Amino acid sequence: MALAPALKSEFDELVKNYPEKRAALIMALHRVQDTQGGWISPDAMEDLAQYFDLEPVEVFGVASFYPMFHLRPVGKHVVSICHNISCDLRGAQDVIAEVCKITGAPLRGTSPDGKWTVKPVECQGACANAPMFDLDGTYHEDLDAQKIARILGGVR
Amino acid sequence: MNSTPTSRASIKKYETWLLDRARLDGSHKIDAFKKLGGYRAFETMLKKGMTPAQVIDEMKKSGLRGRGGAGFPTGMKWSFMPDPTKDPRPRYLAINADESEPGTCKDRVLMERDPHGLIEGCLIAAYAIRAQAVYIYVRGEYRLSYERVQAAILEARAAKLVGKNILGSDFSCEIHMHKGAGAYICGEETGLMESLEGKRGHPRPKPPFPAMAGLWGQPTTVNNVETVFNAPFIIERGGDWHAKIGTGDGKGGGSTGNFLCGISGHVNKPGVYELPFGVTAKEILEEKAGGMWKGRALKTWFPGGSSCALMLGKDVDVVLDHDSLKARGSSLGTAAMIMIDDTTSIARVMEIIARFYDHESCGQCSQCREGTQWLAQIFRRIANGQGQPDDVATLESLAMGMAPGKTICALSDAAAIPTLSAVRLFKDELIECIRAQRDPLHVPKPVYAVAGAH
Ligand SMILES: Cc1cc2nc3c(=O)[nH]c(=O)nc-3n(C[C@H](O)[C@H](O)[C@H](O)COP(=O)(O)O)c2cc1C
Ligand code: SF4
Ligand code: FES
Numbered sequence: 128m129a130l131a132p133a134l135k136s137e138f139d140e141l142v143k144n145y146p147e148k149r150a151a152l153i154m155a156l157h158r159v160q161d162t163q164g165g166w167i168s169p170d171a172m173e174d175l176a177q178y179f180d181l182e183p184v185e186v187f188g189v190a191s192f193y194p195m196f197h198l199r200p201v202g203k204h205v206v207s208i209c210h211n212i213s214c215d216l217r218g219a220q221d222v223i224a225e226v227c228k229i230t231g232a233p234l235r236g237t238s239p240d241g242k243w244t245v246k247p248v249e250c251q252g253a254c255a256n257a258p259m260f261d262l263d264g265t266y267h268e269d270l271d272a273q274k275i276a277r278i279l280g281g282v283r
Numbered sequence: 284m285n286s287t288p289t290s291r292a293s294i295k296k297y298e299t300w301l302l303d304r305a306r307l308d309g310s311h312k313i314d315a316f317k318k319l320g321g322y323r324a325f326e327t328m329l330k331k332g333m334t335p336a337q338v339i340d341e342m343k344k345s346g347l348r349g350r351g352g353a354g355f356p357t358g359m360k361w362s363f364m365p366d367p368t369k370d371p372r373p374r375y376l377a378i379n380a381d382e383s384e385p386g387t388c389k390d391r392v393l394m395e396r397d398p399h400g401l402i403e404g405c406l407i408a409a410y411a412i413r414a415q416a417v418y419i420y421v422r423g424e425y426r427l428s429y430e431r432v433q434a435a436i437l438e439a440r441a442a443k444l445v446g447k448n449i450l451g452s453d454f455s456c457e458i459h460m461h462k463g464a465g466a467y468i469c470g471e472e473t474g475l476m477e478s479l480e481g482k483r484g485h486p487r488p489k490p491p492f493p494a495m496a497g498l499w500g501q502p503t504t505v506n507n508v509e510t511v512f513n514a515p516f517i518i519e520r521g522g523d524w525h526a527k528i529g530t531g532d533g534k535g536g537g538s539t540g541n542f543l544c545g546i547s548g549h550v551n552k553p554g555v556y557e558l559p560f561g562v563t564a565k566e567i568l569e570e571k572a573g574g575m576w577k578g579r580a581l582k583t584w585f586p587g588g589s590s591c592a593l594m595l596g597k598d599v600d601v602v603l604d605h606d607s608l609k610a611r612g613s614s615l616g617t618a619a620m621i622m623i624d625d626t627t628s629i630a631r632v633m634e635i636i637a638r639f640y641d642h643e644s645c646g647q648c649s650q651c652r653e654g655t656q657w658l659a660q661i662f663r664r665i666a667n668g669q670g671q672p673d674d675v676a677t678l679e680s681l682a683m684g685m686a687p688g689k690t691i692c693a694l695s696d697a698a699a700i701p702t703l704s705a706v707r708l709f710k711d712e713l714i715e716c717i718r719a720q721r722d723p724l725h726v727p728k729p730v731y732a733v734a735g736a737h
Pocket of ligand 1: 353507
């Protein structure tokens with residue numbers, strides 16, 4: 128395996144922003160996850176290690192530190208539900224129950240049809256519009272059962 | 284505006300500037316921003332030939348204190364950067380846009396709705412500390428913030444406001460965007476620097492302080508988004524103007540200016556509001572947030588995010604500023620008020636808070652790694668009706684062992700402080716949950732109560 132040429136040229140630009148190449152690693156991990164099926168495979172980590180002149184285990188060490196990075200395959204859509212305090216006070220537990228019911232995915236798991244992954248996340252900075260979840264990178268706030276059904280029902 | 288520095292501000296009538304542009308749609312584009320007076324402060328500063336020392340002087344005069352949680356005086360922080368004639372190393376400004384303190388959601392409003400305001404603030408700060416590059420570290424989840432600020436940088440570059448020889452002057456400055464990836468600890472300034480260097484966000488022991496050895500070992504200043512956002516207003520209107528607003532003592536003490544207050548939880552109108560220092564928490568709750576929801580009473584509240592001590596409902600008459608909160612045993616933190624009604628279990632609230640710190644501890648210090656884990660377990664079992672007789676005493680002694688200043692960074696303190704306040708204010712409630720082996724205010728949801736995966 129090798130880094131996709133489009134990504135490689137993107138990274139060539141990115142590393143120019145920093146005095147040391149390695150600084151672009153987290154940005155690069157994001158790009159890999161966003162463009163390669165929502166997760167970072169062992170192969171991809173090896174490619175990144177090669178590009179950044181690091182050992183694969185170093186790349187793994189960094190990637191595994193950050194909760195946004197998925198090191199195992201995820202469903203086609205990822206619902207990240209905030210379960211921190213401001214959201215909990217306004218019904219985050221009900222949001223979790225509702226989302227798990229509609230998607231058929233367990234919390235911290237993927238639905239049998241591979242369509243959905245549902246995970247709890249800490250405060251997302253949307254506390255004044257709690258409760259909330261992030262669906263594939265877009266925030267949905269001020270959730271109630273109806274709104275959740277409408278949002279998830281509209282996803283193919 | 285107040286005539287004397289110590290007079291209380293009125294919540295009914297006060298001057299605003301932080302959210303004026305953000306309230307108007309389209310302010311994120313450079314044309315609209317400029318029409319509203321944007322970049323005028325920066326351009327005037329360059330044209331008038333203000334020196335970096337003069338800029339720092341204005342900031343000192345203004346009394347502005349950092350809005351990232353610690354409230355450090357901004358002008359003084361900038362003055363810690365070494366003299367470039369004696370220390371010619373490259374130097375950096377890092378903007379802390381990691382905003383992950385539970386309850387805090389203010390920087391996002393500025394970045395999404397007024398990104399040029401942040402860039403103008405960065406330019407003034409970079410000029411003052413003579414940094415040739417700025418890194419804006421945005422939490423990875425804030426995609427719209429990232430896009431808006433990135434687009435604004437491109438517009439500013441096209442207008443010769445970013446890059447080499449800005450507006451024909453000899454001031455050059457690059458601004459780069461950088462993403463985090465969901466780790467709260469990267470909001471701690473040295474964790475942020477590690478993360479920016481492409482590593483795990485493990486905080487560094489201090490000293491050395493960032494001004495001496497920060498990013499890549501070079502002199503670095505770390506400032507919160509809202510902090511530098513204030514700079515253009517101060518430079519344009521003068522430090523004296525700013526110092527007169529709020530509860531400053533005229534000698535650099537107190538809290539000056541306006542601040543962004545996020546109010547969340549059990550209130551009718553949660554939101555992010557701009558307020559002058561000097562108003563009371565009660566005024567904010569009633570005049571801005573529409574009071575407690577469902578006609579219920581306020582049981583307890585966090586005045587500034589989950590890392591500060593809980594206050595009782597009756598303490599809501601306190602003035603929301605650094606000194607007043609300190610005098611009542613808490614702190615202003617990020618000015619994120621989390622309001623909790625009287626039907627809520629304190630064990631449940633603390634179960635969530637403790638779980639959060641356990642999840643986010645980076646694990647370098649044993650007191651923090653072990654302590655947060657124990658706090659989370661104990662609050663959880665109390666909330667689930669399985670508390671053990673000594674649990675309250677154990678919570679207290681654990682928390683005392685975690686703070687103050689016993690660890691590399693303040694995350695350990697941030698877990699210990701709310702714990703100690705909960706034990707102090709709600710001891711009877713916790714003890715009763717343990718005695719009855721049941722929390723009357725909380726029904727655990729067993730299906731979802733699986734242990735937090737790290
Ligand atoms: C655990 C921890 C998390 C923090 N998170 C943030 C954050 O998300 N944003 C922020 O601006 N400051 C955060 N801080 C405070 C920073 O360390 C630093 O004080 C601040 O960015 C300085 O900026 P200021 O002087 O402009 O306030 C955090 C501190 C600690 C100990
Ligand atoms: S106090 Fe906690 S978060 Fe901070 S460095 Fe130590 S272990 Fe890490
Ligand atoms: S607590 Fe859920 S977004 Fe802040």
